[in-house]
Amino acid sequence: xxxxxxxxxxxxxxxxMGGDFGPRIVVPxxxxxxxxxxxxxxxxxxxxxxxxxDKLDTQGLDIEIVHASQVVEMDDKPADALRRKKDSSIQVAxxxxxxxxxxxxxxxxxxxxxxxxxxxxxxxxxxVQRPALAGILPTEKNPVVxxxxxxxxxxxxxxxxxxxxxxxxxxxxxxxxxxxSVGILSIGEExxxxxxxxxxxxxxxxxxxxxxxxxxxxRDIFTGEVDIVVCDGFVGNVALKLSEGLARSLSRILxxxxxxxxxxxxxxxxxxxxxxxxxxxxxxxxxxxxPLLGLRDxxxxxxxxxxELAMTNCIRMxxxxxxxxxxxxxxxxxxAHKDLAxxxxxxxA
Amino acid sequence: xxxxxxxxxxxxxxxxMGGDFGPRIVVPxxxxxxxxxxxxxxxxxxxxxxxxxDKLDTQGLDIEIVHASQVVEMDDKPADALRRKKDSSIQVAxxxxxxxxxxxxxxxxxxxxxxxxxxxxxxxxxxVQRPALAGILPTEKNPVVxxxxxxxxxxxxxxxxxxxxxxxxxxxxxxxxxxxSVGILSIGEExxxxxxxxxxxxxxxxxxxxxxxxxxxxRDIFTGEVDIVVCDGFVGNVALKLSEGLARSLSRILxxxxxxxxxxxxxxxxxxxxxxxxxxxxxxxxxxxxPLLGLRDxxxxxxxxxxELAMTNCIRMxxxxxxxxxxxxxxxxxxAHKDLAxxxxxxxA
Numbered sequence: 238x239x240x241x242x243x244x245x246x247x248x249x250x251x252x253x254m255g256g257d258f259g260p261r262i263v264v265p266x267x268x269x270x271x272x273x274x275x276x277x278x279x280x281x282x283x284x285x286x287x288x289x290x291d292k293l294d295t296q297g298l299d300i301e302i303v304h305a306s307q308v309v310e311m312d313d314k315p316a317d318a319l320r321r322k323k324d325s326s327i328q329v330a331x332x333x334x335x336x337x338x339x340x341x342x343x344x345x346x347x348x349x350x351x352x353x354x355x356x357x358x359x360x361x362x363x364x365v366q367r368p369a370l371a372g373i374l375p376t377e378k379n380p381v382v383x384x385x386x387x388x389x390x391x392x393x394x395x396x397x398x399x400x401x402x403x404x405x406x407x408x409x410x411x412x413x414x415x416x417x418s419v420g421i422l423s424i425g426e427e428x429x430x431x432x433x434x435x436x437x438x439x440x441x442x443x444x445x446x447x448x449x450x451x452x453x454x455x456r457d458i459f460t461g462e463v464d465i466v467v468c469d470g471f472v473g474n475v476a477l478k479l480s481e482g483l484a485r486s487l488s489r490i491l492x493x494x495x496x497x498x499x500x501x502x503x504x505x506x507x508x509x510x511x512x513x514x515x516x517x518x519x520x521x522x523x524x525x526x527x528p529l530l531g532l533r534d535x536x537x538x539x540x541x542x543x544x545e546l547a548m549t550n551c552i553r554m555x556x557x558x559x560x561x562x563x564x565x566x567x568x569x570x571x572x573a574h575k576d577l578a579x580x581x582x583x584x585x586a
Numbered sequence: 587x588x589x590x591x592x593x594x595x596x597x598x599x600x601x602x603m604g605g606d607f608g609p610r611i612v613v614p615x616x617x618x619x620x621x622x623x624x625x626x627x628x629x630x631x632x633x634x635x636x637x638x639x640d641k642l643d644t645q646g647l648d649i650e651i652v653h654a655s656q657v658v659e660m661d662d663k664p665a666d667a668l669r670r671k672k673d674s675s676i677q678v679a680x681x682x683x684x685x686x687x688x689x690x691x692x693x694x695x696x697x698x699x700x701x702x703x704x705x706x707x708x709x710x711x712x713x714v715q716r717p718a719l720a721g722i723l724p725t726e727k728n729p730v731v732x733x734x735x736x737x738x739x740x741x742x743x744x745x746x747x748x749x750x751x752x753x754x755x756x757x758x759x760x761x762x763x764x765x766x767s768v769g770i771l772s773i774g775e776e777x778x779x780x781x782x783x784x785x786x787x788x789x790x791x792x793x794x795x796x797x798x799x800x801x802x803x804x805r806d807i808f809t810g811e812v813d814i815v816v817c818d819g820f821v822g823n824v825a826l827k828l829s830e831g832l833a834r835s836l837s838r839i840l841x842x843x844x845x846x847x848x849x850x851x852x853x854x855x856x857x858x859x860x861x862x863x864x865x866x867x868x869x870x871x872x873x874x875x876x877p878l879l880g881l882r883d884x885x886x887x888x889x890x891x892x893x894e895l896a897m898t899n900c901i902r903m904x905x906x907x908x909x910x911x912x913x914x915x916x917x918x919x920x921x922a923h924k925d926l927a928x929x930x931x932x933x934x935a
Binding site: 314349376377387390391422423424425427431432433435454455456457458459460468469470471472474475476477478479480481482483484485486487489490491 | 773776
């Protein structure tokens, strides 16, 4: 169902089997989204999905089940999942969208498989060279979009330009940022710092219509001073997982120290939400889905550990993307920069 | 003074002008190190250094001052610092070592300039293709060596192999790790994940004498499960600065929340060391110097914000490196892998 304009009644295919918790979390999350007026197609093992639905009050909600007999496991290789599990919930969900049964897909399953199915089944928007995963991370202020967080490695400068263009659309039309600032991740603030691809992409971004602010460093990501940070998927994936790991390590250490000291009573307070902002950053993985930008339809890759709220948020994000015609804006943004992305002029300032 | 064996009385040239605090912090740190039997040469503005020394009891200590009329500022470009500030404290310190007046250099000044001066003035150990900066980061358990954290970008597979070999020597002979495990930073645990350089380096590392454990991900760095993590300097620098930034953001948020709630009394407790391990990770930048491995002599690049303890630790690390003949072991380790580093066999398993 290629999106050709604003759609007021978005219909989202939800991979009911995905994530560490499967239907037990995904089904109630989808029901919550349906209560907000989003049409839902739950894709997965019909019996298990129905069993979860039966526990909830779904009267008057627009929820359909589409059966899929297979499940992609977290350790399946994406290529194998594509070839050997043609009736997996994620692949059936993507086909459903392709064939017009829904406007977008949300899955907390094996992210490599979701990316592969999205790319293979749905295909790219004409003009997109490489679809990219946009991580949305909470910071000290507003969230930051880190793009790409793992769909590509060894990105070329023109790919990095397109990542910036696609994230600009996401920030404006889904996150509601007025005039998003765009930085490129490098290892020094001054122009000329970085590796070969970054230095060339710097030139392209500077000549684009984006509000490009130049190089940003690793330490700038979480301050909230920049709206979009562009990077290769290798670097972005390392950065994303490092952040997650470090935040969890620090959280674990903090709890240990509270428990082991005479301050142990504080450990209890911690769990009662005295540290909301701290927890929000530490647990960001549970709050955000990563939109896979550049495909013909919306695909949101949710974190495997997503809880119910995180899943509902991902479904909301998919619906907002459909309602606000993200795809139309993506195509426009890319078309406006066609020449720049096609032939980077290496001699330009 | 090329190091040709174990030296029992190491003499360290300390850039007295380096870092955000200059002689006020560096001089007392050097005096502390001298009290432990390390010979010190303080390089910098003689008057200012002497004024700081006069405040301290230095009787019986082996401390010399060597005058340098210039200072590299934090925003000087490394190439400019090299060409235009030939009498800067960092360049004079490097020349002193080159000419036999000391065994190693420690500087908290402009790190790009320290790397450039080290490379240009001291030169590489024969066989080293690219010197690399080894970041030493505290984790939940033992420290991890992250190499390279910024001396190189666009590293080739054989450079990554050499980074691993050099870090192995550092871990064994300076950090006292018995049989260090080595991982390569990638975006998935399975062999075959990563970008082109990482996939080839995986093969080389597998065929080396190192205890290679395969790919590690960003989230594994701070768990302390691996002793050495090899990566390109672009990725390593992003990772290092991201960690620093995130840890500081979380720390700031935690303090804010404590202050703004009825739990404000806890803010005070925080500062009394109830959270030692947490603070240790958050403040790691202040505890470690990054050795620049692969040069003919020891160079330790300290963090610009280094406090007195951090500087003393860096001087101790330089002295330990000299005493334990790190250079001899580096040359041996590299020689033993000469064929592997020279001609990566792309067809090998």
